[in-house]
Amino acid sequence: MSCGACAAGSSMKNQLDRIKEVALKDLENLRTLAELETARVQALGRSSELSQFLRSLKERSEDERRELGALANRIRGELEEQFERAKERLEDLAYAALEKLDVSAPGMKVQRGHVHPLTQVQDDINAIFASMGFRIVEGPEVETEWANFDALNTPPDHPARGMQDTFWLQGMQHLMRTHTSPMQVRFMQQHQPPFRIIVPGRVYRNEATDATHEFQFHQIEGLMVTRTGPGAPSMANLKGVMEHFYQRFFRDPNIEVRFNASYFPFVEPGVEVYIKGSSGKLAGKWLEVAGAGMVHQNVFEHVGYVRGEMQGFAFGMALERMAMLKYKIDDIRLFNGGDLRFLRQF
Ligand code: FA5
Numbered sequence: 145m146s147c148g149a150c151a152a153g154s155s156m157k158n159q160l161d162r163i164k165e166v167a168l169k170d171l172e173n174l175r176t177l178a179e180l181e182t183a184r185v186q187a188l189g190r191s192s193e194l195s196q197f198l199r200s201l202k203e204r205s206e207d208e209r210r211e212l213g214a215l216a217n218r219i220r221g222e223l224e225e226q227f228e229r230a231k232e233r234l235e236d237l238a239y240a241a242l243e244k245l246d247v248s249a250p251g252m253k254v255q256r257g258h259v260h261p262l263t264q265v266q267d268d269i270n271a272i273f274a275s276m277g278f279r280i281v282e283g284p285e286v287e288t289e290w291a292n293f294d295a296l297n298t299p300p301d302h303p304a305r306g307m308q309d310t311f312w313l314q315g316m317q318h319l320m321r322t323h324t325s326p327m328q329v330r331f332m333q334q335h336q337p338p339f340r341i342i343v344p345g346r347v348y349r350n351e352a353t354d355a356t357h358e359f360q361f362h363q364i365e366g367l368m369v370t371r372t373g374p375g376a377p378s379m380a381n382l383k384g385v386m387e388h389f390y391q392r393f394f395r396d397p398n399i400e401v402r403f404n405a406s407y408f409p410f411v412e413p414g415v416e417v418y419i420k421g422s423s424g425k426l427a428g429k430w431l432e433v434a435g436a437g438m439v440h441q442n443v444f445e446h447v448g449y450v451r452g453e454m455q456g457f458a459f460g461m462a463l464e465r466m467a468m469l470k471y472k473i474d475d476i477r478l479f480n481g482g483d484l485r486f487l488r489q490f
Contacts, residue, residue: 156197156212163187163194164219171226177234184227194220261490262362262479265467266344269364272392273342276385278366281341283327285348286318291326295446296410304409309350320348324365325410328439328458331367332447337454340368344463355475362463369439369456376455379403379413382436386459390419390433394470398422402430411437411458425469433469434461 167187174180186192198216201209259267270280298304308322327343343365351357366385368377387401399422403415414437418430425431436459441451464476471490473479478486 153208153212156208157215159197160194160212160216160219163197164223167223168226171230174230174234177231177238180227180230180234187223188220188227194223258490260479261471261487262463262467264490265470266362266364266463268393269389269463269466270342270344272389273366276340276388278340278342278368281327281331281343282345283321283324283330283343285321285346286313287321287326288318289316291329292319292321292323295329295443296325297440297442297446298409302409304407311348311350321345322349323347323460324363325458325460327365328367328410328443329447332369332444332449337456338370340366342366353477355477356465356468358464358476358480360480361476363460364463366436366459367439367456368458369454372453372455377457378455379415379438379457382438382457382459385457386417386419386434386436390421393466394421394424394426396421396423396426399426403436404432406435406437408435408437410440410443411435412440413437417459417461425472431469433465434459436460 167183170183170187174183188194194216198213198220201213201216204212274280292310293299293302293305310322311320313319324343324345324347327345331339331341331343343363345362345365346360347363348360351359353359368381368385370376383401383403387399390401391397391399400420402418402420404418406414406416408414414435416432417434417436419426419433420430421427436457439454439456439458444454445451464479467473467479468476
């Protein structure tokens, strides 16, 4: 071996020592598995200095190749082992961090939700009617045109249909119910009097929203029917039920009820129910709170009863309007707005 070759060989050994030194130093400072992977690629990857070194050996003499190749491969093996150890150490640390449980840390407070104000008001209303012997039943929100209108004495050309414009489903046979009154029809088709029911539920109307109108709101229907005869439900009974309900609901024994003549095709006579109380929004003025009346004999006929054999009253009110009056809420849109500042007040 010439002296020149000797010098080249020793400088290449130095280069290998330096490569090893740099890689081991890098290993000491690693803190994450991601950092480790970057350092590993840098030290041992295809474009690392070590790989380039090994590739360059083919230009060397056979002796040099043998000697320096063996040395370079030994260093590669050592480094691979060191990287593997560092990996195990970092993995252990990562698991330990995951499992770390500080039993003395203060507990995390779980935020509890609560019942929506409309549900609270509905529960109150149900309880009051239940105490008067009314059964609570529910019905479908998608209705037939027949139950929502025709059976309720409102044929296609009837002007009252225009007052309850709705959302029709494809084919115009079904619609989103405009009121809970179709449940009068469904219930009577399946039951014989005597009965008294209330029907809470969602209703839909195709109208612009404002502070007192929603396109989707809730109603509570009431229906009490017996066979015709002494003791059958009368307008006087209807007034008594209304009075008792509103006095208990608003917790105001001074609430008065007044009927104003009105028109709904499915009752005869029909009235609008007004109340006046002594405090809050009810103080000193008459407010319209419901529609009501004696069930029309045409409706009894449509559900299969014999005309004149049955007698009863029906009423319908909106849940949102009840809640607004009770809690002095001035915009109906707050109920569905999702604003927690509003909802947390209940
Ligand atoms: C009816 O829906 C009748 N079915 C009520 C009825 C039942 C009368 C039984 C006779 C016998 P009306 O369309 O007026 O009636 O609606 C009833 C109540 O719903 C109204 O008094 C009003 O308080 C409320 N209401 C009507 N439209 C809306 C709306 N867009 N948003 C909120 N509340 C409404």
